[in-house]
Amino acid sequence: MYSICLGRREEVLKALKSNNIGVIAIVDRRYPRPSSKFYNYFHHVDDISDFEIVRAVCEPYIKNLNICSVIAPGESSILTAGQLRDTYGIQGRGYKISLSLRNKFEMYKVARKNNIPVADTLFVSLLEDAEMFIRTKLKQGKTCIAKPVSGFGTSNVMKITSINDWYQYKYLYLTDKTFFMRDGVILQEFVEGAEYHIDAVIQNSKIQFISISRYLKNNLGFNSHKMVGSVMLLESDLEYSVLKKFNEDVVQAFGICHGVIHHECFLNELGNPILGEVAIRPGGNYIPEMIENATNINLYDIFVKVENQIPVAIHHQKLNESHGYVHIPIHRTGNVKKLVPSDDLLKLEGIIDVRYEISEGQDVSEARYSFQRAGVILGKAKSSTELQKILKKACLLSYPIIESEE
Known part of the structure; x- marks a missing residue:
């Protein structure tokens, strides 16, 4: 049995090996190759969040080996893993549930639908709407946060305490070419x-x-x-x-x-x-x-x-x-x-x-x-x-x- 592991988190690779599961490690080229003792096969890819790139690498293994799972130990590969499972009938979470656990705007829609409290949120489709949202919150004596729809941790997340903060973040949003900003940004009321x-x-x-x-x-x-x-x-x-x-x-x-x-x-x-x-x-x-x-x-x-x-x-x-x-x-x-x-x-x-x-x-x-x-x-x-x-x-x-x- 083999598992396709979409990420280099060595603790996860080690755990796969200790459970007698062969490892096909696929790692984004931005990160170094893990120790060879933790995998059977290894590939660097240009963008681990790009399904077609990862699919091209994985398909020969899926056709020729007994693949028991696709594992995503990091945020950037969660959707890719869901698509691989759906496409090839591999057990585990499919794309739909994975999307609600990766895309923050979809996450908050699911939460609201099920009466889970979330902060007031705006998906930024028009910059004019974003500025209006922020000005309204500031007028109410509140602050906001801006963050990528598909980010993780505090990467490219900023607290907005003035309209000038938003202008600074807007410039980042319009000029940043990394995958952090690819799916857009959201604004939320800051929770005290x-x-x-x-x-x-x-x-x-x-x-x-x-x-x-x-x-x-x-x-x-x-x-x-x-x-x-x-x-x-x-x-x-x-x-x-x-x-x-x-x-x-x-x-x-x-x-x-x-x-x-x-x-x-x-x-x-x-x-x-x-x-x-x-x-x-x-x-x-x-x-x-x-x-x-x-x-x-x-x-x-x-x-x-x-x-x-x-x-x-x-x-x-x-x-x-x-x-x-x-x-x-x-x-x-x-x-x-x-x-x-x-x-x-x-x-x-x-x-x-x-x-x-x-x-x-x-x-x-x-x-x-x-x-x-x-x-x-x-x-x-x-x-x-x-x-x-x-x-x-x-x-x-x-x-x-x-x-x-x-």
């Missing part, structure tokens, strides 16, 4: 409130596992605060039951029968949940590692099993400690003169691991997106509130000394 992520496993239309976490700071403000991380909620946390029920409603609304989801949402000022977005893949950054530290559940392995219809049995665990992580930030461009020694950070109460991804003497660029980092700090504490304080302190103490060339 805490941001959460819910990571869940669904099989046979049943939620087998759920983890609910609160971001240390809202990701949209990353460029000003440079703090990326989250802490897992305990069942005793006040928000837990509200968000658990909200996630059940979201899974039902989108008709998700199987998959690992990363669901982002907010609690507004009234404590009501508002949908951010739903991704049909494991969460990014160190979210899977954080969850494994707390539960011994490897989301990458579960993801592979569920996508290949291998039964999983996950026993409910009531956590007694909150686990979390925070990135070590790259706060400026320049040469790394000194990193805070890992041993110094490990002396802080609650810190259990420190991992650097850069080294002294290395030239780095200031992080522009929330997935860019110097490293990560992992921690645990008796409560999510206590851990949040610990990780914020550790982050502030971890700033590398970076000497600018100016």
Whole structure:
């Protein structure tokens, strides 16, 4: 049996191999080739979101090998995977459901149809309508966000607090030729409130596992605060039951029968949940590692099993400690003169691991997106509130000394 894996996420490739499934790895040319020990066949393609390009590469394998699944471990290949499954009769989610979990405008239409609360949203078809939408919100004392219909994370997402912000973003929209902007942009009213992520496993239309976490700071403000991380909620946390029920409603609304989801949402000022977005893949950054530290559940392995219809049995665990992580930030461009020694950070109460991804003497660029980092700090504490304080302190103490060339 072979799986076509549309992406280079090595944890997923490794999980396929450990489940005795052969791997045909198809990777966008913008990214490097993964280690050869994780695949049987490999191809670079110019654009992994282009179905016809990927189809031309995959068709000979589909005709000559026993293909059991098509896996999309990243956002840009989700629709391609759905089209391949539909075209060749391969088990798994087809294009229609995949579209509602990839195209943000379609996602919000499905949500509204099923009474899932979402922020007021405008698909920008006319620039004049966009400006009117923003001016109306600003007049009401509100702000907006602009983001690509087919984006992911905070890439090309901007908070609009003035009409000049919109003019700046409009220029980006009209001149950016990357795939981020290809399907257009949407405007939304900005939700004032805490941001959460819910990571869940669904099989046979049943939620087998759920983890609910609160971001240390809202990701949209990353460029000003440079703090990326989250802490897992305990069942005793006040928000837990509200968000658990909200996630059940979201899974039902989108008709998700199987998959690992990363669901982002907010609690507004009234404590009501508002949908951010739903991704049909494991969460990014160190979210899977954080969850494994707390539960011994490897989301990458579960993801592979569920996508290949291998039964999983996950026993409910009531956590007694909150686990979390925070990135070590790259706060400026320049040469790394000194990193805070890992041993110094490990002396802080609650810190259990420190991992650097850069080294002294290395030239780095200031992080522009929330997935860019110097490293990560992992921690645990008796409560999510206590851990949040610990990780914020550790982050502030971890700033590398970076000497600018100016």
